[in-house]
Amino acid sequence: MRTLRLGVALGLALLLAACATNTHKQITELSRTQERAPRVLLMPVDVELMELTTFGRTEPKADWTEAGTRHVSTALADYNVERDLQLVPFDLDKMPDGVRDELNQLIKLHGAVGNSILLHQYLEPAKLPSKQGKFDWSLGPQVKRLKETTDADYALFFFMRDSYSSGGRVAIMMVGALMGVAVQGGVQVGFASLVDLNDGNVVWFNRLMRPQGDLRSAQGAKESTAMLLTGLPK
Template sequence: MLALACCISSTAVGQEKTGNKEGFALKPGTVKIILMRPVIGVGEQSTGGLYEPNADWTTQARGHLGTALSEAQTQLGNQVMPYEESAGPEGPLVTQYSQLFNAVADSVIEYQFFPGNRLPTKKRDKGFEWAVGPGIAELKSLEGADYALFISTHDEYGSTGRKMLQIVGMLGGIGVTSGVHQGYAGLVDLKTGELVWLNADRQMGGDVRTPEGAQKRIRQLLEGFPGKPVALTTAQP
């Protein structure tokens, strides 16, 4: 068990969190970015480790994260506009692209950010080559923009039963995690569908159910954004 724990620890230490397409640069004031509707899910982790959505927590998080994003988007050095939900009948298709972005981000974490898991075609010398597909260029609701900024957060707060199981596991020498807090932020080139920047972490901080926690989460999500650094003010209770 100790050897396994050391192995897991060294893997976590070696994990990368940010990637850029080779040669990509984003000069402030030169492009238009569409901020896609964030994908936000908040719930409880049951004793058995299952995710149980909580509508109230998700609503709280959506409001706090939205406020933090509104402040952050004015600091990204380029014109950042929120996606117009009423732009047309493409809503379901846009939602699919958000889900596809999440799947791609998961793959980047698993097969490129973890050095030990890198696929032969994803080695460091092969560059950062990921995409959601060229079809995104055909979306009429994104016309006139250069990039789409996708943001996704998923939080599971450990239930009392899960926390108790974690304590029992520790006493028995068995590792049991309590809570899941992951987030992804990425830029997609709307001409090619290529993912040109990604910041992804499966161990994010900030309780998104609070204003302060939501600001912390947004700072972490936009860390390393290819432009101006984001520094949000401290939210007041």
């Protein structure tokens, strides 16, 4: 029984790639000037909370998602003060008519680059040999449009998906353990990236993947946010 449980734990650990966060960066410090703290554009926080049902279906929960999004925004605002940053929320709808589509393209492009990083930087079988392990991803200099419109130096993208086991799911995990099968419980996954608005380079990127964490409470969201921002250049 004990060995079986150990097996389950090991399986989980393997699945979640041993460490909760995995960071890549091009810089270790933000460029700071005398005049002002670095101005960081906070792109719309993309958070979704789900429940993992008895047999492994994930069901998005609207009320949890609302609360989670709120908690993360508060946590980010606190973080902002601690780090001496000017974190400015970005709202595409408030941008001038003429540039909105263009800025939206930059956000979509970031989605494509972010997916590429998750795939080619983090997954051994999908690594691009030509990169030789280098972390040199970029959205290109067109991001200057975002700088011109908002007067910001960097843009921070924040994405998190959190699922929690229902009571029934926990029971199944126990049964699975008895049968020697690793049944996955709730998982927290997310990524965050920091883009330099002068050249479009993704100067810092972090992926989070762990079987714990809870965005449903303010305290949990603070801990999770700090975890996802591990290693953010100062």
